[in-house]
Amino acid sequence: MKKTARAHTNIALIKYWGKRDEQLFLPTNSSLSITLDRFYTETSVEFDANLTADRFRLDHAVIEGKEREKVQHFLDKVRRATGETRFAHVESVNHVPTAAGFASSASGYSALAAAAIKAAGQTFTEKELSILARQGSGSASRSVYGGFVEWQKGQLPDGSDSHAIPILNQDEFDLAVLSVEVTTEKKKVLSREGMKRTVETSPFYEGWLKTVDRDLAAIKTAIHARDFRSMGEILEYNALKMHATTLGADPPFMYWQSATLKVMEAVSQLREEGLLAYFTIDAGPNVKVIVEIENEQAVIERLNQIDVVSEIYPCRVGPGITYLD
Numbered sequence: 001m002k003k004t005a006r007a008h009t010n011i012a013l014i015k016y017w018g019k020r021d022e023q024l025f026l027p028t029n030s031s032l033s034i035t036l037d038r039f040y041t042e043t044s045v046e047f048d049a050n051l052t053a054d055r056f057r058l059d060h061a062v063i064e065g066k067e068r069e070k071v072q073h074f075l076d077k078v079r080r081a082t083g084e085t086r087f088a089h090v091e092s093v094n095h096v097p098t099a100a101g102f103a104s105s106a107s108g109y110s111a112l113a114a115a116a117i118k119a120a121g122q123t124f125t126e127k128e129l130s131i132l133a134r135q136g137s138g139s140a141s142r143s144v145y146g147g148f149v150e151w152q153k154g155q156l157p158d159g160s161d162s163h164a165i166p167i168l169n170q171d172e173f174d175l176a177v178l179s180v181e182v183t184t185e186k187k188k189v190l191s192r193e194g195m196k197r198t199v200e201t202s203p204f205y206e207g208w209l210k211t212v213d214r215d216l217a218a219i220k221t222a223i224h225a226r227d228f229r230s231m232g233e234i235l236e237y238n239a240l241k242m243h244a245t246t247l248g249a250d251p252p253f254m255y256w257q258s259a260t261l262k263v264m265e266a267v268s269q270l271r272e273e274g275l276l277a278y279f280t281i282d283a284g285p286n287v288k289v290i291v292e293i294e295n296e297q298a299v300i301e302r303l304n305q306i307d308v309v310s311e312i313y314p315c316r317v318g319p320g321i322t323y324l325d
């Protein structure tokens with residue numbers, strides 16, 4: 001039977017940056033994210049005895065090659081976990097503007113994990129789904145839950161303790177996440193390759209590992225206290241440290257472009273003027289600005305004045321996985 005699930009993108013406030021096990025997608029450090037309401041992936045899965053290979057369509061186009069193989073490799077994990085033996089039709093639609101710089105792999109693999117398990121006639125707990133989704137893309141482990149989510153790195157070699165846990169529900173600490181798209185010129189280093197090169201070659205990586213757990217503990221305290229200022233200071237600091245590690249990689253690389261820096265400077269200037277806003281940046285030049293709801297419009301107006309800003313997508317804290325049939 002065909003089953004469909006929806007999963008949302010998430011934005012990390014404490015970054016997942018490095019794997020201790022590439023095959024099982026086990027991270028070097030724990031991370032923490034906000035699931036967003038606006039951007040999501042809807043995926044349907046139907047196992048079919050007549051198929052001789054998994055079929056994958058993304059945004060109504062048949063996908064072949066590496067991307068299809070990655071989906072088949074992931075569905076092999078689903079078949080091992082469920083005893084399902086058939087191949088599947090997979091249909092995914094991304095409600096994520098690709099240019100917005102959101103890694104749709106997070107929403108993509110959590111939606112795929114949820115729909116595939118249901119289509120195999122099984123029911124997984126969120127913890128089991130998180131462990132499965134993690135093996136498609138690390139950040140997908142977090143999109144299983146809504147709101148504020150921690151992905152615990154775990155200690156066990158089999159990864160059975162490396163999964164997400166809910167920290168705060170989506171309606172318990174409302175804030176705005178402004179996805180600021182800047183004009184982009186060059187191709188970016190994909191996060192998977194970027195973190196691998198950094199872990200293997202950057203002398204700054206040990207500094208990252210030394211301080212990330214402290215950032216995580218401090219931001220959880222700030223979130224539970226609804227202390228926006230402290231939370232903002234920590235998330236911005238953590239993002240800067242993550243990006244600093246790439247400058248020491250061999251060969252070095254930088255996700256920021258001049259447009260990125262212009263937005264970063266504007267956010268600092270806003271704080272000078274008393275408007276509390278903080279930025280975070282992932283594996284690309286776009287910037288996500290975190291702001292309290294009452295300041296959202298004022299901050300959007302100011303950021304729209306920056307010549308290199310091409311689009312701003314306002315988001316709110318969003319839900320975990322939902323099943324559509």
Ligand SMILES: O=C(O)C[C@@](O)(CF)CCOP(=O)(O)OP(=O)(O)O
Binds near residue numbers: 139
């Ligand atoms: O989201 C974060 O915590 C931080 C990042 O976005 C920073 F770029 C990394 C996301 O990495 P992902 O795409 O999940 O890698 P995969 O496990 O190799 O698929």
